[in-house]
Amino acid sequence: MAQIKVVLPAPRSRKSAKIRNSAGSTRAMSFAPRTASFSQTAKVGRVERPGLKPITRVTGPGAREVSFTQTVASLDWQKDIESELDWLRKCARRGYKVAFSGLSGMESGTWWLIEKQDIEIIQRARNNKPSRASVSWSLVEAVDVSVTAAKPKKQPKKKTTPKKKKPVARTVKVKRGDTLWKLAAKHLGKGSRWPEIYKLNKSKIKNPNRISPGQVLKLPAK
Numbered sequence: 001m002a003q004i005k006v007v008l009p010a011p012r013s014r015k016s017a018k019i020r021n022s023a024g025s026t027r028a029m030s031f032a033p034r035t036a037s038f039s040q041t042a043k044v045g046r047v048e049r050p051g052l053k054p055i056t057r058v059t060g061p062g063a064r065e066v067s068f069t070q071t072v073a074s075l076d077w078q079k080d081i082e083s084e085l086d087w088l089r090k091c092a093r094r095g096y097k098v099a100f101s102g103l104s105g106m107e108s109g110t111w112w113l114i115e116k117q118d119i120e121i122i123q124r125a126r127n128n129k130p131s132r133a134s135v136s137w138s139l140v141e142a143v144d145v146s147v148t149a150a151k152p153k154k155q156p157k158k159k160t161t162p163k164k165k166k167p168v169a170r171t172v173k174v175k176r177g178d179t180l181w182k183l184a185a186k187h188l189g190k191g192s193r194w195p196e197i198y199k200l201n202k203s204k205i206k207n208p209n210r211i212s213p214g215q216v217l218k219l220p221a222k
Contacts, residue, residue, distance in 0.1 A: 017029040025087070031072070036068035037066065039065040040063070041062045043060045064110070066106065088117065088135060092117040112139035170187070170219040181194045193220075200220060
C-alpha cells in the first residue's frame with residue numbers, strides 16, 4: 001500500500017502588535033489579547049417634570065471604553081520579563097496615555113487613559129523572577145481639549161472730566177503809596193477790577209479809598 005505524505009502549510013505568524021506610551025517609548029506585545037470588551041454609549045440627559053414623564057435626550061457622544069487581558073511572556077520560559085512588567089507598571093503609575101497598533105480598529109487609532117491595570121504572575125524563571133504574566137487593562141478614550149485663554153476684551157475707557165482745581169488763595173501786603181486801583185492793575189491786569197479786591201476784604205477795609213501799609217489783603221483768582 002502506497003503511503004501518501006501530506007504537507008501542511010506552515011502556520012502564518014500573527015502580525016506583531018505594539019504598545020506605545022505618551023512619553024514616546026514603545027514595546028512589542030509578545031501575545032496579542034484573544035478577547036476584548038468594548039463600550040461606547042452616548043450620554044443621555046434627563047429633565048424632570050412634576051407630574052409628567054421626564055424629558056430625555058442625547059446630550060453628546062460618550063467616550064470609548066475597552067478592557068482586555070494580555071499575556072506577557074518570553075518564548076524562553078527561563079528568561080524573565082521583569083523589565084517588560086516594570087514598563088507597563090510605569091505607564092499606569094505615571095498616568096501615561098497608551099496607544100496600540102497591530103490590533104483591530106476598535107483598540108487602535110486612539111490614545112487611551114489607564115483606569116485600571118492588574119498584573120498576575122503565572123510563571124517564574126529559575127531566578128524566581130516572573131517569566132509569564134497576565135495583564136488586565138481597563139481603558140477609556142483620552143479626549144484632550146486644548147484650552148486657549150481668550151484675551152479679555154478691552155473695555156472702552158471712561159471719559160473722566162478733570163476736576164476743577166480750586167483757586168489758590170493769593171494775598172498781597174500793602175505798601176506805602178498803594179491803592180486798590182494800583183493793586184488791581186498790578187495783580188489782576190486792570191485797575192478797574194479794584195472792587196473785586198474790596199469785596200474780598202470788606203472786613204479789613206472800612207474806606208476803599210484808604211488802605212493802610214502792612215495790611216494783608218486777599219486777591220481774587222486771575
